[in-house]
Amino acid sequence: MEPDKDLIIIGAGPGGLAAAQYGARANLKVLVIEEMAPGGQALVIDDLENYPGVSGPVSGIDFCQVMEKQAHDFGAEFITATARSIKKENNTFHIETSKGSFSSYAVILSTGSKNKLLGIPGEKEFTGRGVSYCATCDGPFFKNKKILVVGGGDAACDEASYLSNLSDKIIMIHRRDRFRAQKALADRVLHNDNIEVRFNHILKEIKGTMKVSTVLFENTETGETYEEEVDAVFIFIGTMPQTALVPDLPKDEAGYVITNQRMETETKGLYAVGDVRATPFRQVVVAAGEGAVATHCASQHIDDIKGMSYI
Numbered sequence: 513m514e515p516d517k518d519l520i521i522i523g524a525g526p527g528g529l530a531a532a533q534y535g536a537r538a539n540l541k542v543l544v545i546e547e548m549a550p551g552g553q554a555l556v557i558d559d560l561e562n563y564p565g566v567s568g569p570v571s572g573i574d575f576c577q578v579m580e581k582q583a584h585d586f587g588a589e590f591i592t593a594t595a596r597s598i599k600k601e602n603n604t605f606h607i608e609t610s611k612g613s614f615s616s617y618a619v620i621l622s623t624g625s626k627n628k629l630l631g632i633p634g635e636k637e638f639t640g641r642g643v644s645y646c647a648t649c650d651g652p653f654f655k656n657k658k659i660l661v662v663g664g665g666d667a668a669c670d671e672a673s674y675l676s677n678l679s680d681k682i683i684m685i686h687r688r689d690r691f692r693a694q695k696a697l698a699d700r701v702l703h704n705d706n707i708e709v710r711f712n713h714i715l716k717e718i719k720g721t722m723k724v725s726t727v728l729f730e731n732t733e734t735g736e737t738y739e740e741e742v743d744a745v746f747i748f749i750g751t752m753p754q755t756a757l758v759p760d761l762p763k764d765e766a767g768y769v770i771t772n773q774r775m776e777t778e779t780k781g782l783y784a785v786g787d788v789r790a791t792p793f794r795q796v797v798v799a800a801g802e803g804a805v806a807t808h809c810a811s812q813h814i815d816d817i818k819g820m821s822y823i
């Protein structure tokens with residue numbers, strides 16, 4: 513029996529949306545399954561300033577809405593559902609979701625990644641009550657307040673810069689003596705008068721009653737521990753890939769799905785793109801490019817199955 517769709521895309525971040533647009537434009541029957549709003553982690557971008565050809569203040573939300581519309585206008589179908597499993601029988605994939613099952617010749621996994629937690633006392637307890645993982649979502653609640661940012665990568669530097677527009681009392685700690693972030697983003701933080709950077713610092717505990725009131729720091733150079741009052745703690749210490757649907761696929765040491773340069777995983781017809789894929793550089797533009805490559809290769813695979821290959 514023929515599957516319902518040619519191509520199913522699981523996850524509608526920039527990688528999945530680009531894949532959907534390319535697939536629908538190539539006349540494939542495309543279904544995108546997303547459990548939240550299309551856009552993924554890109555939705556929290558305040559100003560997408562490094563996507564080639566897009567300039568001026570553009571929020572991640574606006575950018576992703578245009579990507580979704582493009583895919584939709586070319587004919588891609590979207591459903592809001594949670595994908596629960598992927599199984600392959602002969603040339604057909606069967607996807608079980610919270611809204612029923614769907615089948616296709618090819619699947620693109622673009623399930624992205626989730627924020628890592630520090631795992632310290634008080635973190636879980638005060639999440640939503642002063643502890644946050646998204647500056648654009650929660651920053652405005654802490655206008656002119658004393659805000660702590662934890663982390664040293666691109667996300668921490670980007671988000672600290674965003675928060676410095678809301679308050680001039682930002683403390684940023686990082687466990688090493690310099691930032692991991694791209695130089696442009698790190699320099700922006702280091703030259704920002706509203707951000708006080710403390711290197712060689714770790715956060716040991718978050719305290720409060722109804723909401724965050726105090727944190728416990730350790731200066732790892734001196735061994736000194738000390739408490740300080742803060743109103744909010746924003747944590748950006750990296751991400752974890754969402755790979756529960758593909759437990760058996762090969763991953764790198766950090767758990768990201770390994771593909772070849774055609775975005776093919778070890779399972780024929782199953783591709784991975786964006787933040788769930790093992791890649792040296794996680795960017796919106798990279799995810800979108802990977803989505804285009806995956807769909808191009810999936811389309812050739814589908815033509816092979818249908819006996820329509822251009823040889």
Ligand code: NAP
Pocket residue numbers: 562630662663664665666667668670687688691692693748749750751792793794795
């Ligand atoms: P990341 O690059 O993995 O950086 C995570 C940072 O958190 C590192 O500095 C790390 O310290 C620190 N860290 C990790 N675990 C920690 C712990 N338990 N306690 C204290 N600190 C800890 O993650 P990211 O910044 O979320 O970025 C993820 C990906 O998205 C990257 O590929 C990044 O380039 C991309 N991204 C790009 C942009 C942009 O281009 N504007 C913005 C956001 C994200 P160490 O340095 O010691 O490991």
